[in-house]
Amino acid sequence: MSAILEVRRVTRRFAGLVAVNDVSFALAPGEILGLIGPNGAGKTTVISLISGTLAPSDGEVLFGGTSINHLPAYRRARLGIGRTFQIMRPFPGLSVLDNVAVGALFGHGGGHRRLAEARERARASLDFVGLGSHVEQRADALGGPGRKRLELAKALAMQPKLLLCDEVMAGLNHVEIEEVIEVIRKVRAEGISVLVIEHVIKAIKSLSDRLLVLHHGEMIAEGTPDAVLSDPAVVQAYLGKKRQ
Amino acid sequence: MKTLRIVSIVIAAALLAAVPWFGSDVLVQFGINALLLAVLAQGWNIIGGYTGYASFGNSVFYGLGSYGVAIAMVQWNLPFGVGMAFGVLLAVVFALLLGLPVLRLRGHYFAIATLALSQVMAAIVSNIGIAGQNIGLVLPPLNNDRLFYELALLLLAAATLTVWWLTRSRFGFGLIAIRENEEGAAVMGVNTTLYKVLAFALSGVFSALAGGIHAYWITFLDPESAFDISLNVKMIIMAVFGGAGTVLGPVVGALSLSAVSELLASEVTSIAGLFFGLVIVAAVVLMPRGLADMIRRLRGFGWRYFIENIRASRL
């Protein structure tokens, strides 16, 4: 089975700082791949390199077998790559529904042409993540957990083939985390491949098929959650940090 | 509720259209100026209010439209309509050529770049022969204020309908997304570069058409008045005062500020400008989101509306 996403020896430098260094991995269709690592390890940079927000200094990103290195972010979105942002910035002036409708209007394959259809899809997306009752609210009126789900709904309304989740569980309590895990499992059940960045180790351990560990921009471990989390190098990297 | 709004808008439009038949000559002339300013404000609204790129250089499009009509009619003896089309063509070409590099800039850099462009254009045009250089051009006279008034009103209606269309179209949603979070918009599939340039060109088209009407009406133009830099700030103030990013805000803002300015000017000339400046300062502090927002929220909030605005923005 060919990988839906392949990251080949990707490096990203920022004026003297190497944020991501020679990272390679592949994501199989329908897989949930977890990406963990201490703060500043370069996880969000990896996501930005895949979504097209940043261009790699070296290396290649392949989606569905073809290189997308030279495609701008919006083209990658239309190919079927959706992402959430760690620092959530909804479109504040718009309602929750319309926030998600943007995803439906412009997503995979160019999205819907008509606003009415897009809003329908947005409604479906919001129901899927459990925000169905909030559609008419202003987006900036949502609390933290609500905004996380809004991010997910926006990305899902694009009908992506690959979903990049950047810390959608940060700041949530146990119940809310369980709910988000359920949503992501539902997403995979729809046939969407998922790459999840997370700090909540317990959650990502139960959610992921495989785990990748990034530290100082380099990949230091890859494999099943159990194997990776007992790897001494990984433990060392997390030394001093809380373990759940 | 919605039918009430539509009915009141239709009535207002009908009243406006009837002005040349009931009003004095002075009123009609004031009307033409105010309506054209409203068109400029509405045009700016597209790029500044909805896309979030505050252009300080739309006066260029106004000037290009003016000169398009003037050159076509004076130098080439073409009819007004062709002149307007020519003006629009100039505006679109300018928006495409210079919009691309300039729209890559963010925030105040974009504002300054457009301001600088408007200065450059004024200076360049004053050196071009076909444009009559510094002396300007004199157009064939057409003494029909009523016609110009209705033309201006028609143009304003077209501009407002276009903005209304934006609020319910895929293109408009894309622009709003760009305004609220450009990076987020790109990641969701919006071709931000294309959309920004289109919005810029669209706003330019309306400014150019307004310039063309104005040129034919005034019968005379020279580089300084055609590329009048103060127009930039006027259209922005009017749009923001009424409510940038709303459909009717710029119209209300332009008409009301024009009226206030005119009333003051007839009373005490030097105080008029001073008052205008004070109004702007007070408005930015107390009602930064414009009249439209104030009217909507005042009912619920009362005086606290103003205090909240200050509290949200103060250091």
Added chain:
Amino acid sequence: MELLAQILANGILLGGLYAVMALGLALVWGVLNIVNLAHGAFIMLGAYAAWHLYTYLGIDPFLGLPLTALLLFVLGYALQRGLLNLVVRAPMFNTLLITFGLEVVLTYLAQLAFSADFRTINPPYAGSNVQFGGVVLPLVRLAAFGVAIVLTVGMWLFLLHTRLGRAIRATAQNLLAARLYGVEPRHLYAVTFGLGLALAGAAGALYGTVSQINPYIGASLTAKSFAIAIIGGLDNPLGVIVGGLFLGIVESLTTLYIGPTFADVASFGILVLVLIVRPGGLLGKTA
């Protein structure tokens, strides 16, 4: 060849004056992120202040520079503390609008108070020249140039090496940290803006000795200051010297070789080019 040397000399002297004109703007913009569209109007006020000090109190414009600067500093402090601090956390656009409104108000007030006549500050040495290597340097312009360089370098040293200067830079970068250190941001912002206006005032006093003053010079001086600040780059206080000199020389050359009407085209054309190609300015970091 001698003509070229003279033109270059003119350009350099002009550039020095331009640099100090833009200095206040660059300071407030680069440090506080406040874009002051009324900057030119404050230069105008400084010029009038110096004119009045000279005409009614006989104070030489150069010697009285500190006084002019002080007057504008107080005005700046009050304005920032009383008005501008109210909109600092709003979108940048609001500061643009409010400073524009201020510009309108100041211009009209000046028109009311001083009438629209043209004035100059004419100290007795106004007509003297200094000869230097075959080039004629008007004394007043030379003095203005000297003061400009002193002020600019002084500002650079101040920001980088004094406690207050560092506090100002720190506050601008991180309000929360500043507060934790016991610094009162409102006061510091007001001090910085006051400094910016003090510099504008000084520039105005210098301007008044070499050019004519009237209430309407504000707008074009603002535009020019913007061009200089951006061309030089906002990251480095010395950038205004580069920007000022660059613009001064370009304008001198353009006036001679192409024509006076093209001087504006040249300045703003270069501004647009710089913004497009190197938004950080000639001395700034590459974008």
